[in-house]
Amino acid sequence: MAAALLLLAGCGTNQAGTDQASTNQASTAPAEKKTIALFLPESKTTRYEALDRPLFEAKVKQLCADCEILYSNGDQDAAKQQQQVEAALTQGADVLVLDAVDANAVAPLVNQAKQKKIPVIAYDRLIAGIDYAYYVSFNNVRVGEMQGQALLDALDARGTTAKGEIVMIHGSPTDPSSADYKKGAKNILDGKVKVGREFDTPDWSPDKAQQQMEQAITALGRDKIVGVLSANDGMAGGAIAAMKRAGYKDMPPITGQDAELAAVQRIVSGEQYMTIYLDIRAEAEKSAELAVALTKGAGPAAPVTVGNGTAQIPSFLLDPIAVTADKIKDTIVKDGFYTADQICTAEIKPACVKNGIQ
Numbered sequence: 001m002a003a004a005l006l007l008l009a010g011c012g013t014n015q016a017g018t019d020q021a022s023t024n025q026a027s028t029a030p031a032e033k034k035t036i037a038l039f040l041p042e043s044k045t046t047r048y049e050a051l052d053r054p055l056f057e058a059k060v061k062q063l064c065a066d067c068e069i070l071y072s073n074g075d076q077d078a079a080k081q082q083q084q085v086e087a088a089l090t091q092g093a094d095v096l097v098l099d100a101v102d103a104n105a106v107a108p109l110v111n112q113a114k115q116k117k118i119p120v121i122a123y124d125r126l127i128a129g130i131d132y133a134y135y136v137s138f139n140n141v142r143v144g145e146m147q148g149q150a151l152l153d154a155l156d157a158r159g160t161t162a163k164g165e166i167v168m169i170h171g172s173p174t175d176p177s178s179a180d181y182k183k184g185a186k187n188i189l190d191g192k193v194k195v196g197r198e199f200d201t202p203d204w205s206p207d208k209a210q211q212q213m214e215q216a217i218t219a220l221g222r223d224k225i226v227g228v229l230s231a232n233d234g235m236a237g238g239a240i241a242a243m244k245r246a247g248y249k250d251m252p253p254i255t256g257q258d259a260e261l262a263a264v265q266r267i268v269s270g271e272q273y274m275t276i277y278l279d280i281r282a283e284a285e286k287s288a289e290l291a292v293a294l295t296k297g298a299g300p301a302a303p304v305t306v307g308n309g310t311a312q313i314p315s316f317l318l319d320p321i322a323v324t325a326d327k328i329k330d331t332i333v334k335d336g337f338y339t340a341d342q343i344c345t346a347e348i349k350p351a352c353v354k355n356g357i358q
Contacts, residue, residue: 144184
């Protein structure tokens with residue numbers, strides 16, 4: 001009996017030790033890594049690869065060193081982006097941050113994510129037709145209003161508002177932001193200027209914008225065009241190339257958006273009138289913060305909601321800033337978006353000095 005009691009005691013001690021070891025092992029097991037998938041729509045607009053992607057990735061790593069980032073660029077191909085999203089879902093992504101190639105056609109992809117309980121952030125472009133976690137972008141109608149007002153002010157200053165016609169070069173018809181920019185510009189310009197030619201530009205392509213501008217010059221005549229409303233800087237560059245080819249010496253006022261380095265340099269030199277400076281750092285970092293929070297099952301309240309035709313999406317809308325040559329130093333340079341040395345090449349250094357940039 002004594003021997004049996006000793007054996008039972010020994011068994012009890014070993015079981016307790018085993019249970020404690022299991023508890024210790026569970027408490028020290030590493031947490032499962034989280035995966036955030038970022039999808040950008042194209043690379044013709046330089047901001048995506050040069051700014052959005054690295055800024056987003058850096059902020060995620062700052063907030064979550066162990067988070068894995070899956071990155072894909074759709075190259076303006078909706079079918080390709082669909083494959084990329086489906087691959088990320090198969091790989092077990094925990095959050096999707098999606099800047100859609102075709103924002104009106106990705107609702108089925110978002111629905112696939114919802115069925116897997118994977119939250120989605122619409123980045124830069126509002127996704128229609130379905131509910132999802134967040135939308136992060138800029139006040140796009142306000143962007144168009146700023147472009148329209150800047151162009152109108154420049155025409156009035158030159159005394160050319162009623163002396164000719166403007167050309168309007170809008171963005172991609174598959175990007176709902178483009179419709180917002182157009183709406184904002186027309187809020188300002190309708191009834192105040194004559195529109196000679198107006199285009200929607202597939203893929204936001206600078207090459208297509210150049211072709212459109214060439215068509216407008218042929219149809220209207222070089223001397224009749226007094227201004228160009230371009231929805232972004234890349235297309236403004238295409239329009240300017242067409243005008244140079246047509247023999248323009250002094251450019252009429254031309255708008256833009258994104259504060260691309262080449263555009264900022266054109267503004268300094270006088271080829272382009274203005275751009276809309278979007279604080280892409282704030283947009284990318286806010287999206288990264290939300291993505292990391294969602295991996296932890298959390299998510300801050302959004303200050304506003306935006307209707308997408310089906311639901312009111314919790315949204316963070318950032319403020320755009322209109323920038324002409326005299327404002328570059330106090331906005332783009334001050335924020336460190338570009339340095340004065342990056343902007344002021346030898347060719348335009350005198351213009352930089354004139355505008356107080358150097």
